[in-house]
Amino acid sequence: MANGFFLITGTSKGIGEALAKKLLQEGNMVLGVSRNRSDALKFTQYHHQSFDLTDTSRIGQIMAKVNEIVDGQSFDFVCLVNNAFTVEPINPIEKCSAAEIESHLKISLIAPMILTSLFIRKFSNFEVRKKVVFISSGAAFTAMPGASMYCSSKAGITMFAQCVGLEQKNRQTGFEVISIGPGMVDTSMQQVVRSKAGDEFGMASFFKQAFEDGKLQNPDHVAAKILTILENNYEQGKYVSVSEV
Numbered sequence: 001m002a003n004g005f006f007l008i009t010g011t012s013k014g015i016g017e018a019l020a021k022k023l024l025q026e027g028n029m030v031l032g033v034s035r036n037r038s039d040a041l042k043f044t045q046y047h048h049q050s051f052d053l054t055d056t057s058r059i060g061q062i063m064a065k066v067n068e069i070v071d072g073q074s075f076d077f078v079c080l081v082n083n084a085f086t087v088e089p090i091n092p093i094e095k096c097s098a099a100e101i102e103s104h105l106k107i108s109l110i111a112p113m114i115l116t117s118l119f120i121r122k123f124s125n126f127e128v129r130k131k132v133v134f135i136s137s138g139a140a141f142t143a144m145p146g147a148s149m150y151c152s153s154k155a156g157i158t159m160f161a162q163c164v165g166l167e168q169k170n171r172q173t174g175f176e177v178i179s180i181g182p183g184m185v186d187t188s189m190q191q192v193v194r195s196k197a198g199d200e201f202g203m204a205s206f207f208k209q210a211f212e213d214g215k216l217q218n219p220d221h222v223a224a225k226i227l228t229i230l231e232n233n234y235e236q237g238k239y240v241s242v243s244e245v
């Protein structure tokens with residue numbers, strides 16, 4: 001895949017960084033959004049917007065940067081990858097503060113919803129292949145004590161993908177919309193969940209064991225599979241597991 005424009009949230013580390021690197025190596029243009037900037041993304045085709053996605057009222061600033069980059073250029077493919085998230089707060093819900101709950105939903109649900117709305121509005125008349133992707137999780141379908149916020153936001157974004165996919169279905173210049181389950185990947189998120197105490201997160205020992213048993217996938221390997229999923233065609237709104245490709 002080359003000559004695509006990709007807006008990816010959460011490119012400072014983990015899956016987002018690995019995916020951005022792969023797309024850049026193939027000759028695509030990437031605008032990455034996160035608070036920090038990765039040293040691994042030193043490519044002329046890489047643009048970065050330092051942005052805190054809890055600042056949902058200012059998400060228009062990201063689209064201003066998109067306009068700066070894409071206007072006057074031609075691409076064969078435009079794609080939004082909603083990847084940034086927070087796993088916190090990890091705790092039984094009565095121990096989560098209102099501020100933590102609000103912040104979680106802003107990063108993991110509200111920001112991707114607003115970005116999706118703005119991205120579809122911006123590119124709706126572009127007659128090229130267009131895609132909106134949500135990095136979801138098996139947590140969307142698996143209840144985990146202590147991770148009620150994470151499981152709920154992943155379930156929410158997975159359903160959002162299905163609804164928006166139906167909205168776009170049968171449109172002449174519609175967007176493809178899917179969500180992707182990466183499986184367990186060796187990133188900072190996994191460090192956080194396996195470091196929790198059992199009374200904070202009932203499944204901490206499961207994640208510790210998975211790490212010790214070498215079950216976590218390498219982010220570069222997962223990024224290559226996500227790239228294949230981006231290239232493939234799927235039924236609108238489908239949840240695609242990385243293990244399928």
Ligand SMILES: NC(=O)c1ccc[n+]([C@@H]2O[C@H](COP(=O)([O-])OP(=O)(O)OC[C@H]3O[C@@H](n4cnc5c(N)ncnc54)[C@H](OP(=O)(O)O)[C@@H]3O)[C@@H](O)[C@H]2O)c1
Binds near residue numbers: 009012013053
């Ligand atoms: N790793 C796994 O095992 C696994 C399993 C299932 C699903 N997933 C999904 O995969 C996706 C990526 O996870 P990962 O494991 O790669 O996580 P990660 O290594 O912790 O990376 C998270 C990214 O999100 C960004 N981010 C967090 N808060 C932000 C904020 N307030 N504003 C802007 N950006 C923010 C971070 O950037 P800054 O901190 O620089 O802002 C970072 O680039 C997530 O959607 C996650 O749910 C991961």
